[in-house]
Amino acid sequence: MSLVRRILTLGNVTEGVSLLSQATGYGMVIGLSVIFAGIILLATRVQKLYLQEDSGKSEMFMVANRSVGTGLTASAVFSSWMWINETVFSSVMGYNYGIAGPFWFAAGCAFQIALMAVLGVLAKLRVPYAHTSLEIIQMRYGVWGHIVFAILNIINNVFGCASMILTGSQLIVGISGMHMVAATILLPFGVVLYTAVGGLKATFITDYLHTCIALILIIWFTVAVLVSDVVGGVHGLYDKVLAIEGAGQYHIVGNYKGSLLTFRSKGAFMFGVLHCFGNLSLMTMDTGFWQKSFASQVNSTVPSYNIASIAIFAVPWGLGTVFGLTARVIETLPIFPTYPHPFTAAQVGAGYVEPYTLYAILGTGGAVGMLLALFMSVTSTVSSSSIAVSSILSFDLYRTYINPKATDSQVVRISHYGVVFHGVFITGIALALSYGGANMTWLGYVQPIITSPAVFPTFFALMWTGQTTKAAVISPILGLATGIIIWLTTAKSIYGTISLDTTVKQAPALYGAIGSLFSPILYSLIVSYAKPKTFDWREFLRVDTLKDDDSSSDTDTTASPGTSTPVLGVLSSDDEKAGYKSPVTISTQCRSIKDLSLDELEHPFDKETVADLKVWLKIAWAFLIFVMAVTLLLWPVPLYRNYIFTRSFYTGWIVVAIFWQFLAVFAVIIYPIYDGWDAISKSAVGIYRSLSKRKIDGR
Known part of the structure; x- marks a missing residue:
């Protein structure tokens, strides 16, 4: 195999075989970065000229003027949650545990998005002008609570984002033989460019493009591999798995009869529980997911997040099942890249199951498609994380502690610096993790321990009036210490030593x-x-919008004696579009919002809008309970028994999984076009008129 050659081990890059040339790897990573940066620069210009959306304003940069519709929000949430793990790691789970692995991976991705719908609509009710989740924490728990949660949020974003860059760069090295350092630096480079310029709305647009490309590739991968002559279709894959099991090639420890075709898998179940915990913290502690809910319209938050919750199930389930089983079937054949050597545990753990299987069946085209899908998944995560961290640095730290009277343009400028800083810092962390010996599997198991302690204290900040400031500050710190102690002592107790392996x-x-x-x-x-103390939810109404530079630079609204002035800022057309129905006015005596009594504070929404939000909150809770009941109990529990899938049951399992992928296409690719057609047509008309005017002027 002339295309196959060994690559040198660098850092912790597992020795493997490169499927493409280095030139192809460099060309794709650099070329795609430049293309997407150009698209966002153009889109940002169009938004400003024809949609009056200026990313140079902080409200636009951080929360997209709170005017993003259902379809685009659903697509952006789907894209941000479609991490590289959901394609690559789900295939590893399918390889390791068979049928059960990808299902538990999918189940561990869905309910967190539905939970975020609850938190998002609850935040709109109680903190209607919030920009970041940490702003809510600061208003309730003061400086110390704000600092503790800011550190934990940054750790979560850095850990999650660095793990994606690490995984992506190691896979790029494994596919193309690129230098590890070059892959790690170049992968987030283009994202930093377009995110710094376009802000949150830019990430919505690129998330949509990422979703379109990645989801279409995922369907192509799944169907093409399944119907290939090597696999022989749905029934062919089933028969071949039975054949290798009958020949005694595999016995999966912890699976019923060691079979790949049983749902009774101890290892898959334990992974599923751990995965649920990890994703819960990644969602809750990621300011980016909160910002997307803040950016959505009042009536869009719940349906958009719930659409994404349903659609995301399609990615790891179908793809991971087909690739995991197929890799088991073909890994001993001459077409497999490692032949005649066996597929090592280190290569599996590094995520090479999917790219090697693609190359074996689809050749160079499959490897190129894998590299493209990998780029889409990683850069989408990095863009969302960049906005989240830059918002923390600019809004929660700079505006809160360094320059409380910062103007709108100053906050945006610091946000730009924050995006660049985050890109550089996260690249360094990814390189450090790689040279330290970490890989995708290690990070996937360790991440929940590090990022989970503040999950429930965050919930309590919006849901329980009884959590005190001391409790909010102390409980996550003690929780982190507890988790680390249990983790290390358990490893020492069971395996006798503490190491990367144990x-x-x-x-x-x-x-x-x-x-x-x-x-x-x-x-x-x-x-x-x-020492009980009850919090009054009306305190959250003191959170204000940021003023543009043509208004007061001080965010606290003041007035002359006896005059009437908006408590929460003057509403613009964008505010009204976002669901903020009417400005709230109240008589003040030269006092800022912070000085007003609770009885003087009023909600910016009218009674009708508040009533709508309360209905949406009930719907969100009902949907969350439904999703958790189905994906974690009603569906998997009856299957967790001494049963090996029959041919007909297995056929239905695969067919439904693939159908779900096409359902996701309608939900997060086609529907956003329909939902956003007004903005699309308005932009198209504006561009056409501008070009026509230039043509006439040129004459």
Whole structure:
């Protein structure tokens, strides 16, 4: 195989075979970065000229003027949650555990988005002008709570984003033989360019493009591999899996009869629980997902997040099942890239299951498609994380502690610097993790322990009036310490030593994650009830919008004696479009918003809008309960028994999984075009008129 050659081990890049030339790898990564940067520059210009959306304003840069519709929000959430893990790691789970692995991966991705719909609509009710989740924390728990949660949020974003860059760069090296350092630096480079210029709305647009390309590629991968002559269709794959199991080639420890075709898999179940915990923290502690809910219109938050919750199930389930089983079937054949050597555990752990299988069946075209899908998944995550971290740096740190009277343009400028800083810093972290010996599997198991402690204290900030400031500050710190202690002591107790190999085992990681996630509930209850204090939700109405530079630079609204002035800012047409129905006015005596009594504070929404939000909140709760009941109980529990899938049951399983992929296309690709047709047509007409005018003027 002339295209196959060994690559040198660099950092922790697992020795493998390169499927493409280095020139192809460099060309695709650099070329795609330049193309997407150009698209966003053009889109930002169109938004400003024809849609009056100026990313140079902080409200636009951070929360897209709170005017993003259902379709585009659903697509953006789907894209931001479609991490490289959901394609690559789900295939690894399919390879390791068979049928059960990809399903548990999918189940661990869905309910968190539905939960975010609850939190998003609740935030619109209680903190209607919030920009970041940390702004809510600061208003309720003051400086110390704000600092603790800011650190935990940044750790979560850095950990999640760095793991995606690390995984992506290691896979690029494994596919093309690029230098590890070059791959790690170039992968986020283009994202930094377009995110710094376009802000949050830019990430919505690129997220949509990423979704279109990646989802179409995923369907092509799944169907093309399944119907190939090597696999022989749905029935062919089933028969070949039975054949290799009958020949005694594989026995999956912890699976019923060691079969790949059973849902009773101890390893898959433990992974599923750990995955649920990890994704819960990644969603809750990621300011980016909160900002997308703040950016959506009043009546769009719940339906958009719930659409994404349904659609995301399609990615890991169908893809991971087909690729995991196919890799088991063909890994001993001459067409497999590692032949005649066996597929090593290190190569599997590094995520090479999907790219090697693609190359074996589809050749160079499959490897190129894999590289393209990889770029889409990683850059979407990085863009969302960049906005989240830059917002923390500019709004939660700079505007809060360094320059409280910062003008709109100053905040945006710091946001730009924050995006660049985040890109440089996260690249360094990814390189450090790689040279330190981490890979995708280790990060996937360790992440829940590090990022989970503040999950429930964050929930309590919006849902429980009884959590005190001390409880909010102390409980996540103690929770983190608890999780780490349980993790390391369990690894030491079971395996006799603490190392990269033992800390990535399922039992220590799972027990550590449980301690890290749930112990803060106990700590918060104990500290809160030791000295009870009740919080009044009306305090959140003191959160204000940022003023443009042509208004007062001070964010606190003041007035002359006896005059009437808006408490929460003057509403623009964009505010009204976002659902803010009418400006709220109140008589003040030269006082800022912070000086007003609770009885003087009023909600910016009218009664009808508030009533609508309360209905949406009930719908969001009902949908969350439904999703959790179906994906975590009603569907998997009856299957967790001594049963090997029959041919007909397996056929239905695969067919439904593939159908779900096409359903996702309608939900997050086609529907956003229909939903946003007014803006699309308005932009098209504006461009046409501008070109026509230039043509006439040129004559």
